[in-house]
Amino acid sequence: MPSERPTTVRLQRLARAYRESGTLLAAVQLDLFSKISEGANTEEKLSIALGISALNTERITVACLSLGLIIKDNNNLKNAPDVERFLIKGRATYAGEWMFFTQPDWSKWGHLADFLTNKEPETLDNATVKGITVDEARRYHRATFSIGRGAGRLFVQSIDLSNRHKLLDVGGGSGAYCIEACKAYPQLRATVLDLPEVTPVAREFIEDNNLSERVDTYDADFNKDSFPKGADIAIMASNLPMYGREAIQAVIQKIYNVLLPDSEFHLIGEALNEDRSGPSDPAMWGLAQTLHNSTGMAHSVTECTGYLKNAGFQNIEVNDFVPEVLMRISGLKA
Helix, strand or coil: CCCCCCCCHHHHHHHCHHHHHHHHHHHHHHCHHHHHHCCCCCHHHHHHHHCCCHHHHHHHHHHHHHCCCEEEECCEEEECHHHHHHCCCCCCCCCHHHHCCCHHHHHHHCCHHHHHCCCCCCCCCCCCCCCCCHHHHHHHHHHHHHHHHHHHHHHHHHCCCCCCCEEEEECCCCCHHHHHHHHHCCCCEEEEEECCCCHHHHHHHHHHCCCCCCEEEEECCCCCCCCCCCCCEEEEECCHHHCCHHHHHHHHHHHHHHCCCCEEEEEEECEECCCCCCCHHHHHHHHHHHHHCCCCCCEEHHHHHHHHHHHCCEEEEEEEEECCCEEEEEEEEC
């Protein structure tokens, strides 16, 4: 039997994927999903609740239905389960701000080929963090905190910290991992290490969670500055694609050097599989660094285990953290 003849359908879908992103972001910006959850479960009610025309309500409703963001239940509109959990404003699980995390890059992706023809950067500077202000850091990490709380809770569920006393989070941003770890383990203290423009924002989240006496901050550029000593567990989460191989190796070596004996380290990041053929999410985070004058790239799990081994860590393990998105590579300092 002859093989099925290829069509352009998949390629067309990829070429127009920005429309699907635009639909989701517009719905979040309009707070459409919250309105449905609150009872505006017909197009007529939704039009009134959103304050937009009946025609535009029909357009956005049909688009959301087609993407599975909302469903019909006895002719009434209803949010899909993940939308109901994460995109209803005011709930503790609300992650709407994270949906806009990459929106500042939107127009640049339309000119990606131009960025790819630029010369490779000669320094570790990264446009996403270079010269960032406190206000910019607040916007940036309000988004990371909205999703980081869940990642922090997942970390706590994955690791037994009952015998650990001091956690160091390198590039800790909002402090979400430290906050969730200290909530779960009363004996634990933690330090969020990040840029001096970021740590004031972390302290705001720490104070909001009544953990100022147990979670502190340390101002540092982890590529250039020294690290505090005394931790018996360290993590580095979601910084992996922002830097190249030499930079990541150097940071992990610095972490190893300051950890106490019998300590553990967890690298949580968007890592490719062994043959570097996917998943797509880590690949896209790596490609995005082209837009930011960065040395960043997508790293494979094999490369990541090598970074830990070269630094001196032993008993290295690789675990799925968020399938298709994040891996957790861990090691022990003897």
